Amino acid sequence: MTANLLPPAAIFILGSILVPFLRGRGKSVYMLLLPAAAFGVLLMLPEGTFWTREFWGQTLVLGRVDKLSLVFGYIFTIMAFLGILFALQVDDDLQHVAGLVYAGSTLGVVFAGDFLSLYIFWEFMAVSSTFLILASRTRQAREAGLRYILVHLIGGLFLLAGIVLQVKSSGSLQFDYIGLDKAGSYFIFIGIALNAAAIPLHAWLPDAYPQGTPTSTVFLSAFTTKSAVYLMARTFPGAAPLIWIGAIMVFVPIFYAVLENDIRRVLAYSLLNQVGFMLCGIGIGTALALNGTVSHAFCHILYKALLFMAAGSVLQMTGKIKCTEIGGLYKTMPLTCLFCMVGAASISAFPLFSGFVSKSMVVSASAHEKMAVVWLILQFASAGVFHHAGIKVPFFTFFGHDSGIRTKEPPWNMLLAMGLAAFLCVFIGIYPDPLYRILPFPVDYVPYTGAHVVGQLQLLMFGALAFALLILSGYYPPEIRSLNLDVDWFYRKFGRGAYLVLDRGLNRINTICETTIRAFARGVARASRDAVAGLLLFVSVNFWIAAGYRGKRLDMKKSRLYHDVREGTLPIGFGAGVATLFIFLVYVLT
Amino acid sequence: MRTELSIFDKPRNVSRLLRGFYCALILLLLAELFIHKHHGFPWEEAFGFFAVYGFVSCVLLIFLAKILRRIVMRKEDYYDR
Numbered sequence: 001m002t003a004n005l006l007p008p009a010a011i012f013i014l015g016s017i018l019v020p021f022l023r024g025r026g027k028s029v030y031m032l033l034l035p036a037a038a039f040g041v042l043l044m045l046p047e048g049t050f051w052t053r054e055f056w057g058q059t060l061v062l063g064r065v066d067k068l069s070l071v072f073g074y075i076f077t078i079m080a081f082l083g084i085l086f087a088l089q090v091d092d093d094l095q096h097v098a099g100l101v102y103a104g105s106t107l108g109v110v111f112a113g114d115f116l117s118l119y120i121f122w123e124f125m126a127v128s129s130t131f132l133i134l135a136s137r138t139r140q141a142r143e144a145g146l147r148y149i150l151v152h153l154i155g156g157l158f159l160l161a162g163i164v165l166q167v168k169s170s171g172s173l174q175f176d177y178i179g180l181d182k183a184g185s186y187f188i189f190i191g192i193a194l195n196a197a198a199i200p201l202h203a204w205l206p207d208a209y210p211q212g213t214p215t216s217t218v219f220l221s222a223f224t225t226k227s228a229v230y231l232m233a234r235t236f237p238g239a240a241p242l243i244w245i246g247a248i249m250v251f252v253p254i255f256y257a258v259l260e261n262d263i264r265r266v267l268a269y270s271l272l273n274q275v276g277f278m279l280c281g282i283g284i285g286t287a288l289a290l291n292g293t294v295s296h297a298f299c300h301i302l303y304k305a306l307l308f309m310a311a312g313s314v315l316q317m318t319g320k321i322k323c324t325e326i327g328g329l330y331k332t333m334p335l336t337c338l339f340c341m342v343g344a345a346s347i348s349a350f351p352l353f354s355g356f357v358s359k360s361m362v363v364s365a366s367a368h369e370k371m372a373v374v375w376l377i378l379q380f381a382s383a384g385v386f387h388h389a390g391i392k393v394p395f396f397t398f399f400g401h402d403s404g405i406r407t408k409e410p411p412w413n414m415l416l417a418m419g420l421a422a423f424l425c426v427f428i429g430i431y432p433d434p435l436y437r438i439l440p441f442p443v444d445y446v447p448y449t450g451a452h453v454v455g456q457l458q459l460l461m462f463g464a465l466a467f468a469l470l471i472l473s474g475y476y477p478p479e480i481r482s483l484n485l486d487v488d489w490f491y492r493k494f495g496r497g498a499y500l501v502l503d504r505g506l507n508r509i510n511t512i513c514e515t516t517i518r519a520f521a522r523g524v525a526r527a528s529r530d531a532v533a534g535l536l537l538f539v540s541v542n543f544w545i546a547a548g549y550r551g552k553r554l555d556m557k558k559s560r561l562y563h564d565v566r567e568g569t570l571p572i573g574f575g576a577g578v579a580t581l582f583i584f585l586v587y588v589l590t
Numbered sequence: 591m592r593t594e595l596s597i598f599d600k601p602r603n604v605s606r607l608l609r610g611f612y613c614a615l616i617l618l619l620l621a622e623l624f625i626h627k628h629h630g631f632p633w634e635e636a637f638g639f640f641a642v643y644g645f646v647s648c649v650l651l652i653f654l655a656k657i658l659r660r661i662v663m664r665k666e667d668y669y670d671r
Contacts, residue, residue, distance in 0.1 A: 258655040259663070331596045367630050375631065379640075383647040399598060450625035455634070458618050459644035465615060466648035468608065477656050483669070485662040492669055 007051050007062045007111065008038035008073060009121065012080070012104025019100065020093040028088050031096060035081035038107065042073045049113060058173045061113025067440040068294065072110045072230045074438065075298045076103065078424075079222045079305060086309050086417035087215035098131035099219045106223040110230055114173040115163040118231075122159060122195075126152035129224060132216035133208050141211040147491070148208040151194070155201070159191025178235040189236060195228035198245050198279060199252060202272055203488035206256070209271075210264035214312035217264060221271060221308045222301045229278045229297050238285025246280025247374050249273065250381035257388035259477060259484050261323050263311045263397055267304070270347065270389040273381060274300050280378065281362040284369055287441035292361025294439055299354035299428055303346035306421040307393065310340035313410040313418070314397060320405070323479040328402030333409055337398040339418040346425040348390030348460060349382060354425045356456065357432035357447040364445070382456075383463040390460070391467050396479065533565040536578055615641075 006014070015034040022030055047070070050063030080103035087095065105128060108121030126149060133145040165184025167173055178185050194201040209220050236242065250273050257269035274296070281293030313336045314329060315321040330337040342353070349355035359382070366374045409415060428435050436443040470476040540561055544554055597603055619638055633639055 254651060255655045255658050256662075258651060259659050330598075372631060379643060380647045380651075383644045384651050387648050387651060402599070449628070451627045454618065454621050454625055455640040458622070458638070458640035459647075461611075461615055461618055462641040462644040463648040464611070466645050466652070468611070470649070470652055476652060477659060480663070481666055482663045483666050484659070485664060485668075 005041050005044065007108075008041055008077065009062070009104045009108035009111065011038045011041065012100045012107065013124075016097045016100035016104070019096050031084050031088070031100070032081065034100060035077045035084060035103070039074070039077040039081070042070065042077060045070070052113075055116070058116070059114065060117050061174070062108070062117055063111050064113030065111065067438065068230070068234060069110050071294055071298060071438045071440070072226070073107060075301050076106050076110065076223065076227075079103075079301050082302075082305060082309075082417050082421055083215075083219045083222065085420070086218055086312070086414050088413040089411050090213070090215055092135060092213075094131060095135045095213065095216055098128045098135070099216065102128040102132065102219060102223055106227045109227045113175075115167060115175055116173055118175070119156070119160060119163060123156050125224060125227070126156060129220060132220055133212050135213050135216050136211055138211070144208045144211040147488070148204050151204040151491075155191050155194035157191075158187050158194065162187030162189070162191055175235065177237070180236060180239050180241070185236075189239070192228050192231050192235070193245070195224050196232060196275055196279060197225050197228075197272055198275075199249050199272070200487050202249070202253075203486045205272060206265050206268040206486065207488050209268045210262055214316040218305050218308045218312060221267070221304050225271065225275050226297050226301055229275060229282070229293065232279065233282050233290060233293055237282055237290055239283055242279045242283030243371070243374060244283070246276045246278070246283055247377045249276025249279060251276070251377055251384075254381060254384035254388055256484055256486065258392070259482075261479055261481055263314070263321050263323065263326075263393060264308070266388060266393055267307050267311060270385060271304055273385060274304065274347065276381070277359055277362050277378065280374065281365060284362075284365050284371070284374075286365055286369065288361055288368060288445065289365035291436075291439045291441050291443055291445070292358060292363075292365055295358035295432075295435055296355075296362060298435060299346065299358045299425070302421050302428075303343045303354060303425050306339060306343035306418060306425065307347065307389065309414065309418045309421065310336050310343060311393075311397070313414055316414075317407045317410055318405050320403075322481065323396040323400075324481050326397055326403050326405065327400040328398070329405065329407070330398040331402075332405075332407050333398070335409055335415055336418065337394065339415075339422045340394050340398065342422040342425055344390045344394050346429065348386035349456060350390075350460060351429075351448070351453045351456060352426065353429040356429055357435070358428075360447055360452060360456070361445055379459065383459050386460045386463050387467055391464060529566060532578065533562050535582070536561060536565060539578075539581060 012034055015030075015037075019027065019031060045063070045065050047066050048063075049061055050065060051061070053060045053062070080100075083099060083103070084096075087099065090096070102125060105121040105124035109118060109125065112118040112121060130145050130149040130152075133141055133148055135141075162184045165182070165187060166175070166178070169182060169184060178188060180186065180189060190201070194204075197205040205225070209217055212220050232242070253269040253272040253276070257266045257273070260266045260269060278293045278296055278300070281289040281296065283289075311321060314326060314333070317333070318326060318329070320326050346353040346355045349359045363375065363378045363382070366378060432447060436445070467476070537558060541554070541558065544557055549557060598607075619641060622637060627635060
């Protein structure tokens with residue numbers, strides 16, 4: 001049966017070709033049908049290996065279908081549907097096609113069973129997502145997009161180097177669990193970690209994502225980092241460094257999120273914090289932790305997209321997205337405000353919202369393994385998430401000081417996309433069983449216990465109390481139009497210095513080399529030309545003397561021959577003669 | 591531009607909201623008396639641990655963020671200069 005089905009990646013990527021040729025309602029319906037068709041294929045797929053091709057004695061697998069890849073396949077297709085629905089009104093085929101190819105190549109990564117197809121889809125993702133950043137067509141977006149693609153190409157090279165080393169040692173393109181042991185595995189690890197925006201390889205994300213269009217950022221927020229989380233969960237579960245990378249990631253970005261002025265940058269930093277929870281879970285590596293990671297990725301994609309949709313709606317309708325410029329929008333965008341608050345409650349892991357049933361699994365897993373410090377950091381971060389994403393984002397956007405902006409709700413399709421995402425967030429929060437059933441390991445976890453609900457509510461509400469008191473007392477850091485340095489400083493500011501050093505240094509070496517080599521080559525050319533002329537003259541002069549030439553006639557013949565050799569106007573016969581003579585001499589002398 | 595007064599423009603409503611919020615906090619602390627606790631880390635047994643931890647975390651977060659701001663904050667056009 002599956003032989004008749006197209007791989008989900010192909011549905012998106014091949015399907016995107018037709019998009020520029022369609023118009024109006026037909027185009028909208030067609031674009032929405034693509035993720036629906038892909039979802040249908042996924043529902044029909046049993047577990048197993050499909051779409052295999054022989055290639056140079058190796059087997060390429062486009063359909064490694066198991067519980068882990070299926071759950072990511074589901075959420076990526078759902079996300080693609082929501083993202084397309086949200087962007088329906090956009091009159092820019094570049095964005096639509098790039099978005100579809102991006103979603104398709106992400107599915108390609110998820111279902112790839114061999115390194116070659118993985119790597120190809122991986123690079124497709126990098127390129128197509130770059131177009132989503134460039135789609136803003138501003139100078140900032142162009143520059144950020146350039147930095148984004150450069151960083152990702154370097155990450156891709158790390159992955160490729162790792163793959164080459166790995167395949168060389170194992171002899172097979174197939175991959176599954178890798179584990180940190182050989183040099184090749186470290187290269188692969190770094191390549192994946194870069195796409196997961198693992199600190200310190202994270203700066204591309206808050207640099208580039210906030211430069212996307214109101215709709216393209218929604219796409220961007222979902223695919224790259226979470227496909228890397230998927231790959232990490234498949235290849236490096238239980239890798240100890242991930243626990244601490246994750247712990248640092250949940251911790252450090254929340255400080256930046258508190259300080260940031262641009263709402264989409266706040267959300268970008270909170271994305272890093274959420275991915276930290278997932279990487280930490282992968283590092284812990286128990287069944288509970290991995291279930292937590294996967295379910296958290298599932299929920300996170302929905303509520304993070306919802307928050308970026310709300311921010312995108314505000315940006316689209318008002319043209320502004322900085323805390324200093326917006327505020328009080330609940331009066332004119334009440335539905336967007338409501339959806340944003342659902343997303344905020346979900347990311348904060350309020351009981352009855354999706355984050356509560358997923359994040360707590362990772363936190364519990366750290367408690368089960370008696371990792372006290374990690375547990376304390378995760379709880380600190382949980383309070384911190386509520387602080388910046390749960391309160392700050394809705395408060396400064398929709399409440400706070402009234403900016404005086406009077407706008408209206410975004411178009412119906414944007415509201416519908418947000419409504420669907422909000423519905424899913426609440427549905428999973430209230431009734432997590434369907435999600436728990438599709439997780440990679442059997443779930444023996446009950447989120448709704450008295451102690452858990454009350455403990456989590458206390459953590460959040462007393463965190464909110466701190467926010468309220470700090471705002472009322474005026475101690476809360478004021479909203480300032482500013483820029484906060486991150487590690488991208490090294491390749492942006494320091495990089496410019498490095499460029500100058502390289503320019504002065506390397507170009508100087510270049511010039512010296514060029515002069516030397518040119519002089520050398522010229523010398524060799526002259527020497528060899530004169531050697532031939534000398535040899536010819538030596539032979540010819542003896543011949544001419546024997547033939548009776550003397551005086552002026554001999555001089556004329558000599559100078560003519562010399563010029564003929566120098567200008568290369570010698571009849572071919574002469575050259576051949578000399579060559580023969582040369583071979584004869586060599587023969588005699590040796 | 592119309593100067594309509596919405597729900598949170600009236601100080602009375604804001605103080606009502608805050609009063610309800612404080613009541614909810616007290617109820618949450620009271621609720622802890624009636625629940626059965628898991629056997630997790632020893633400090634989870636202490637009364638009001640999560641409340642204190644949540645509050646302290648957020649104050650600490652803001653405190654440290656203000657210090658961080660002094661180190662990393664630059665003008666918006668920093669990279670363009």
